[in-house]
Amino acid sequence: MATAMGAAGQSEWEVAVPEKPLKDKTYFENLKAKVIDTNLCSRCLTCAAICPGGITVVGNKVDFPDYETKCLDCGACVRVCPRFVYEPKSGLGDYIEFIAGRSKRFAGQDGAMVTELLVSALEMGMIDRGLFAGRDEKWATEMFHVREPEQLAITTLGGTKYTFADVLPALKEAVGFTKRGVGIVGTPCIVSGVRKLQQEYPIFRERVKLVVGLFCTENFHYGDISKFLQEKGVDFSKLIKTDITKGKFIATMSDGEKVKFKIKEVEEIVASGCGVCTDFTAVESDASVGSVGSEKGFSTVVVREEPAKKVIDFIKEKEHADFGEAKPEELDYLINLKKGREKNINSDAASS
Amino acid sequence: MKMKSMKKVVGPEYNLGDKIKTNVYAVGVAMQESVYPHTATVFYPRERKKMPDNFRGFILFDPDKCISCFNCSFVCPANAIRMKEAPNKRYYPTVDYGRCIFCHFCIDSCSGGALKATKIHDVAYKDMDAMFTPTEEMIELPEIIREDKKYVEYEIKEDDLHLKRTKGEDYLFVEVPPPKEIPMVSTCIDPGSCIGCRVCADVCEHGAISASVEDGGTLRMKIDTDECTGCGLCVKECSMQILMLNKLERE
Numbered sequence: 347m348a349t350a351m352g353a354a355g356q357s358e359w360e361v362a363v364p365e366k367p368l369k370d371k372t373y374f375e376n377l378k379a380k381v382i383d384t385n386l387c388s389r390c391l392t393c394a395a396i397c398p399g400g401i402t403v404v405g406n407k408v409d410f411p412d413y414e415t416k417c418l419d420c421g422a423c424v425r426v427c428p429r430f431v432y433e434p435k436s437g438l439g440d441y442i443e444f445i446a447g448r449s450k451r452f453a454g455q456d457g458a459m460v461t462e463l464l465v466s467a468l469e470m471g472m473i474d475r476g477l478f479a480g481r482d483e484k485w486a487t488e489m490f491h492v493r494e495p496e497q498l499a500i501t502t503l504g505g506t507k508y509t510f511a512d513v514l515p516a517l518k519e520a521v522g523f524t525k526r527g528v529g530i531v532g533t534p535c536i537v538s539g540v541r542k543l544q545q546e547y548p549i550f551r552e553r554v555k556l557v558v559g560l561f562c563t564e565n566f567h568y569g570d571i572s573k574f575l576q577e578k579g580v581d582f583s584k585l586i587k588t589d590i591t592k593g594k595f596i597a598t599m600s601d602g603e604k605v606k607f608k609i610k611e612v613e614e615i616v617a618s619g620c621g622v623c624t625d626f627t628a629v630e631s632d633a634s635v636g637s638v639g640s641e642k643g644f645s646t647v648v649v650r651e652e653p654a655k656k657v658i659d660f661i662k663e664k665e666h667a668d669f670g671e672a673k674p675e676e677l678d679y680l681i682n683l684k685k686g687r688e689k690n691i692n693s694d695a696a697s698s
Numbered sequence: 699m700k701m702k703s704m705k706k707v708v709g710p711e712y713n714l715g716d717k718i719k720t721n722v723y724a725v726g727v728a729m730q731e732s733v734y735p736h737t738a739t740v741f742y743p744r745e746r747k748k749m750p751d752n753f754r755g756f757i758l759f760d761p762d763k764c765i766s767c768f769n770c771s772f773v774c775p776a777n778a779i780r781m782k783e784a785p786n787k788r789y790y791p792t793v794d795y796g797r798c799i800f801c802h803f804c805i806d807s808c809s810g811g812a813l814k815a816t817k818i819h820d821v822a823y824k825d826m827d828a829m830f831t832p833t834e835e836m837i838e839l840p841e842i843i844r845e846d847k848k849y850v851e852y853e854i855k856e857d858d859l860h861l862k863r864t865k866g867e868d869y870l871f872v873e874v875p876p877p878k879e880i881p882m883v884s885t886c887i888d889p890g891s892c893i894g895c896r897v898c899a900d901v902c903e904h905g906a907i908s909a910s911v912e913d914g915g916t917l918r919m920k921i922d923t924d925e926c927t928g929c930g931l932c933v934k935e936c937s938m939q940i941l942m943l944n945k946l947e948r949e
Contacts, residue, residue, distance in 0.1 A: 355885025355944050357921040361894035363911065398895035398937035420895035522939050549891035549938060 364421045373421040374401065374413050377430060382410075386429045386691075388619035389567075390532075392539035393423035395514035404512050407567060425546050428538035434622075435538075436685045438677060439629035443649040443658065446640030446672035450665075454504035455589070456637040457645030461504050462667055463558055463633060464529045465495045467657050473529040473555050475520045478503040479511035485575075485582045486568050487511035491520055506560070508588050509568045510617070514539055517554070527555030533562040534625035541630045556653050559628020561636025561646075563590075563620075563680060570615035580605055591637065622691045626684040627677065633658070639676040646672045738859060743820075745863065746846040751872050752815035754800040757793055758871070759836035763812035764790055765903070765929045770804035770813060779804055784833060793836065795821070796829040809930065816871040818842065839871060881946040882928030884921055888940040892919065898932035898941060907932060 368376050381387050387408070394402035399416045403409045424430050448457035452465070464476035476492040481502040487509050492498065513532045517540070520528045530540060537559045543550040566574075572582070580597050587598040595612055597605040628634040633654035639646035649655050661667050712720070730736075740747050749755075766789045771779040778797035781789040791804070791813070805813045821840055823829045849868040850861050884907075886892065894917045899907040906925035910918050923946060933941045 355887045355942055356889055357883070357885050357923055359886050359889030359892060359919050361889075361892045361917040361919060363894060363915045363917050365915065396893060398893060398897055418895045418897065420893055422893035422895065425893075547891040547893070547938070549888055549940065 364424050366421075366424075372413075372417050372419040373424045374410070374417045374419070377423050377427055378410070378413070381427055381429050385618040386432065386622055388429060388535035388623060389510050389565075389617060390428065390535040390539040391512055391514045392426045392428060392542060394512075395518040395539075396422045396426050396543065398422065404515070407569070426539065426542050428535065428542045429619075429622075432622075432691065434624040434688060434691060435534075435629045436624040436626070436688070437629065437681060438627055438648070438674060439650060441648045441650050442655050443647075444672055444674055445647050445649070445658075446644040446670040447647050447661075447667045448644045448670075449667045452498065452504055455506045455587075455645070456643060457640075457667070458504055459635050459645035459647050459667070460531050460558055460560070461498065462661060463635070463647075463654070463657055464492070464531060464556070465498065466661050466664075466666060467529050467556050467653075468492070468495060470657065470660050472527060472653065472657065473524075474526040475524050476529040477513060477516050477520060477531065479507050479513065479531075481507065483583070485509075485572060485585060489513065489516035491516070491523075505587055506589075508590065509566055509571055514543075517543075517550075521550060521553045524553050527553055529556035529558070530554060531558040531560065532628075533560050533565060534628040534630075535562075535619070535623060537628045537631045538625070556657065557630075557632045558654070559631030559634035561627055561634060561638055561677075561680070562623075563626065563684065564616040564623075565620055566612070566615055567617055571612075574612065574615055575605075578605055578607065622687060624684050624687050624691075626681045638680060639674065640672040641670065644668075644670055644672075646677075736860075738861065740850050740861075743845040745848045745850050746868055748849045748851050748868050749817045749819075751817070752802075752874060753817045754802060754819075755816045755870075756818040756821055756840060757798075757802070757805065757836060758814040758816055758839065759791065759833060760812045760814065761788075761790060761833070761837065763810040764788070765810045765812075765931060766790070767809055767929075767931065767934070769807045769809060773803045773807040775799070775801065775803065782833065790833040791836075792830065792832050794830045795823070796826050814871075814873070818870050842870070882930075882943040883923045883926040883946045884928065884930070884932050884941050885944045886919070886921070886940055887942045888938075889919075891938050891940050893938060894919070895937065897935050897937065901931050901935045902926075903929070903931065 366373065366376055368379060377393065389408055391404065391408065394404060394408070398420060399418045401410050401413045401416045403411055447459045449459060449462040452458040452461040454461050467473045468476055474493060478490045478492050479487045480490050480500055482488055487507050489512055490497070490500065490503060513530060513536050517528065517530055532540070537557055540554060540557050544554060575597060581599070584599040584601065585597055586600050589596040590609060593609050594606050595609055627648060632651040634648045635645050637645060647658065649658055662669065768781055768789070770791050771781050776797045776799045778794045779791045782792050784790050802815055805815050816839065818840065844867060846867060848863045848865055850863055853860050853862050896909045899909045904925050904927055906922045908920050908922070912918055928943055930943055933943055
């Protein structure tokens with residue numbers, strides 16, 4: 347009898363098949379009924395990253411045009427969706443260190459600490475690929491695999507985008523290419539998606555080495571926010587930066603002009619999935635970064651896990667950044683604001 | 699500006715004996731060439747130069763061995779190879795000889811050994827469109843009118859190039875026995891990361907991969923190593939990249 351032997355591979359294996367709440371439908375139809383149609387979907391694109399049939403079409407809104415014919419009914423989407431069995435997380439969580447930092451090398455949203463963390467991890471050799479979201483000339487997001495710090499000459503890589511990016515499909519690609527590990531940055535929903543992928547599949551557990559979360563209150567679909575900004579008279583060819591600070595949305599142009607309006611005006615176009623999200627600080631990340639809680643020009647860095655601690659120690663040793671005090675209590679208002687959204691989840695679950 | 703005085707080049711001076719000697723030698727060479735000409739030209743098509751086996755010529759194709767892996771069309775540096783759908787729903791290569799540079803990378807890359815080299819270098823076409831060769835015309839050798847009675851080999855004698863002519867027709871195609879195959883089978887290197895999509899089982903042409911759902915909600919995947927030919931299609935299609943070809947070890 348012939349068998350393939352050795353540690354190199356196995357010719358027989360088992361896969362656990364997840365349970366179907368709706369027995370006579372495919373897994374994707376289950377997901378559609380429970381997550382997408384109930385507006386629970388956060389557009390994290392974890393399902394698009396894992397789907398072997400490629401049924402997800404990513405545009406302004408995520409769409410599934412051929413799911414009836416292309417779905418292979420494998421159950422991967424149900425296994426990885428962070429909101430199929432939704433366990434809302436909130437609060438600040440446990441952390442090792444709570445500091446404010448400002449990069450000496452890069453320019454970003456505030457202290458450019460996300461860029462600094464990923465580039466330092468690249469220089470340490472912890473990862474060989476960092477995933478960054480950049481912008482094209484129409485202000486839409488596109489993903490970049492950064493392998494050398496010199497690639498950050500693309501100026502659109504730094505700074506917060508306030509638009510959904512296709513981070514997780516790019517992660518799947520990067521995981522296939524990587525030799526050492528991948529570093530990723532994302533909103534709390536993307537971080538939950540990565541953790542769910544890591545929980546289910548060893549390939550992600552071994553190869554995703556650094557997960558940086560962002561403080562996030564809500565996010566916008568590209569089509570909605572671009573239409574809104576155009577109505578306000580913003581010219582995308584001149585726009586260099588967008589900010590949300592102290593209840594105001596500020597768009598800065600290259601000639602120094604600023605367009606400001608109150609955050610209440612954009613509430614109408616907030617993505618539906620954000621209405622049920624209670625996680626402000628990306629509790630599950632290795633380190634989360636945001637502007638709240640530190641002085642102007644600094645980023646607050648919440649170091650939660652050992653890999654991120656190593657990177658921060660590397661930055662301190664090489665003196666790539668200035669560090670200062672950060673105040674955890676300043677985050678309380680937004681943490682509580684997002685925690686208040688828990689009531690939306692229950693009412694949705696009751697109505698469905 | 700004053701020109702420098704020019705210097706006359708004076709040839710060597712021969713005495714009478716040397717002159718007679720060189721002239722007699724020249725007449726001797728002329729007579730030898732008139733009887734047995736010492737040309738460096740091949741009289742094509744009555745003669746044909748003998749090339750090494752399978753030297754950069756027309757490409758032959760065996761559809762039975764093709765696994766439609768598209769490697770030939772990916773590797774082609776001149777974009778001469780295009781995959782076209784055949785009536786049996788399989789994709790087979792076609793070659794545009796208007797683009798082909800005869801590098802034979804396609805033959806080197808062919809994983810099933812379906813593409814074969816010949817040393818046919820003189821195929822004539824009426825126009826550029828005719829140079830596009832569909833799969834059907836690649837299966838058999840093209841029609842050739844042989845006028846050659848001799849084949850020519852070059853050889854170097856006494857630091858001079860000589861042509862060695864031999865009577866008879868040179869063969870244009872020789873079947874090179876394929877290298878000894880190392881039996882390979884597909885194996886799963888990371889069963890935990892399998893998402894159970896069954897694409898590998900669907901794509902396998904030999905029915906070597908089976909997927910069956912057992913009671914209790916587990917999917918049992920099995921690669922039959924006796925059926926698996928190691929073609930690598932499942933390795934290519936696996937979306938998680940967890941299948942790998944390994945050497946088959948017999949117990």
